[in-house]
Amino acid sequence: MEETIRFKLNGKKTELRTDPSHTLIWVLRNELGLTGTKWGCGTGFCGACTVLIDDEPARSCSLPVSDIAGRKVTTIEGLEKKGKLHPVQKAFVEHEALQCGFCTPGMVLTSVSLLKKNPSPARQEIIEALEENLCRCTAHVRIIDAVMAAAKEMKGGK
Amino acid sequence: MKKNEEKTTRPSVTDKDSGMKRRSFVKLLGGGIFIFFQPWNVIDMLPVPQQQQRRTLTKDYNAFLHIAEDGTVTCYTGKIEMGQGIITGLAMMMADELNVPFEKVKMVMGDTELCPYDAGTWGSQSTQTFGPAMRAAAAEAKSVLLDMASAQLGVPASQLEVKNGTVIDSSNDRSVSYAQLAKGKKLEKYLEVKPAVEDYSKFTIVGTSHKRVDAIEKVTGKAKYTGDLKIPGMVFARILRPPSHGARMTSVDVSGAEKIEGVKVVRDGDFIAVICGNKDRVDEAIVKIKAEYDFKELPVNDKTVFDWMVNAQSRVSVAREGGDLDTGKKLSDKIFESEFHDPYVAHAAIETHTALAHLVDGTMNVWASTQSPFGLQDAIVNEIKMTRETVRVRTPFLGGGFGGKAAYQQGVEAASLAKLTGKPVMLVWTREEEFFYDTFHTANVIKVKSGIDKSGLITFWDYHVWFAGTRGSDIIYDVPNFKTTSYSENRSAFQVHPFGTGPWRAPNNNSNTFARETQIDIMASAAGIDPLEFRLKNLKDEKMIACLKSVADKFGYIPAKTPGKRGIGIACGHDAGTWVAQIAEVKVDTATGKVQVVRVACSQDMGLCVNPEGALIQMEGCISMALGYTFSEEVHFEGGNILDRGFDTYQIPKISWLPQIDCVILDRKDKPPKGGGEPAIIAVGAAVANAIHDATGARLYRTPMTPERVLEAIRKV
């Protein structure tokens, strides 16, 4: 039943022998040790498990691992470049856009994806992008502020 | 005793257990300076739910502070970090008291082996009660260090000062660091008297804003929560659950699950689980188990529960009483009678209850997302028959708690499975299990009868509260004739709740505040007096008055009678020693009943504010979270069957619900710090209900204020 699945994970070519029907999140967390991707519901309703597939946010709790064959997957662990935080991560730290931090990886990745498509989002566009990511600690105000700040920095910077 | 070791007299040990802990603790950490202190009264002050107060409290010295040979200061506390930021706030207090850089302070939290006993982290108590005790210990540590430095430098301690972890004799231009003092030492100190704490005004770190120390770990995915841990040989588990509370298994067939590759069925009577190293497999296997049940459920559902409660055989007690209600009634020009209903509400942290357990050499090691590691330790000791010495509970980061993780059933389950299988067992509750076994904020009924005289002064206040407790039931207003009667569960006579209930962020204070502040608004409106003025007129409480005035200022409030078609509502109250006042502004779509909160202004008096930025975050969080109980959160059920078991039907606040939030924290540097993690949640429901009334003239007596209920109320106008 096992198959070899090839894909790009956080910039690196990756080859994995696994059951293709397994859920992406458990493969990431349990087989690849990438526990930054969180599990909050398993049914696609919370967004804690968000990863980027070809730069688009996807819910890894609701996808079989076979879906990522030949594609580019980014998890929260893949955002730092040479030990430097991604501007969105940096902005989340600076704006204290988190409390318990459990929703944070999903929030950060969804925001990274938004800024890639839309480098200068309006407040309302940020809200729409993050609407389906739940945060029970309700760090909402700060998350929006952080994404605004990151957008600014990314345009101004490199 | 070796030359470089020293012990001050240790008081008699009354608790063997804690004495053991102290010894192993010193052995474990090696050299340095150890301070043991008794967290005076701290534990006694905690409003611990009765059933959790299992352990007889030790009178022994049991809180720890360690200054290592490299000068690192570590504080060991049984409290846990679940997002509320005490890992930062407590470290700040410690740094200030000891005059060391903030970065030099480490917090070790919620490890039953290393940390002193603590009943649990709840009730906004950490900063308020544990903080001062910890500071006192730090002050003592500092005086020990100063004595040592004085001996070493040959000058009286009074001539020394400490900066950045270094003791300085400025007159002779000499200095010695804490690290140098602790080097090669093994010094145990036992605090006997409560030392005077430093004057708040001298603080340099406390009162300034500090970034969360855990932020970088959390944005990079490196922060470890219980579910992120892995032990070689670890298996995942799923447990067979009954369809409803009160259902009893009559027969079961597990053969379907056994057929799944790699899956083992574990059984101990009615406790049936499947385990496998692969998470997908256990999820697949558990649904293959076929079981039949007998149902013996309570005849109540989410609609009938309010009558059910009022008619229940309950324990009646008078919480507060003064003056004479009949006299008050006679003085009244108008009398008002209202009844308020609140539903069961879920905690719904994004991280579900999770635990990893592993039995090694007779010791049960458990890592669990719980607000009460010691409570879990005791539960394991009791339920799977182990001794306290052989159970160690650790708490990695928690993905939210809000009171829901004061319960720790998952930790006991994981430990049972680890014992039954001998394997490291990881148990991650599903979202359904999380809802099913949640200890909900209780549904409740509140009936108020009150009156005003011709001038708009409140004449009497007759308040009856069913199953919401008395937290937040203070009248707060200056009323001459009052009585608060509380009806609570008398379980031996009558079971009220079909499922678990427990503390929810500011336990039930939001229900009491909703009822009181709505009733106040009803009276203000009938008196034809601006609701802010009405409140001020009836208040003597200086703190409440100050909060109301400052929030009005922040909001730019213009006095007017209500309803005034503006959509502005006020509410205030206090919780955990913190006073709070809020003004909400709403827009009501009268065609659909949908309400959008445009703005919330909030003013808070929380005594000395240790970490202003952290406190603001908590206030904003409370206000946003409150929109859930205000608009959508309600657990539907039929008997013991919980109908809402996921975020599809149980709606928690989304980012688009967010109003503009403007917060003020009153400057109270001279007052002891009070709780900040919960108070701002209490008043939002009432402020919004009053704002809806102001906009439409419709009165809401029931949360959540769903569009249907708002429409219905509008129709009644």
Ligand code: FES
């Ligand atoms: S865990 Fe995937 S959406 Fe909740």
Ligand code: FES
């Ligand atoms: S920070 Fe806790 S859920 Fe978002």
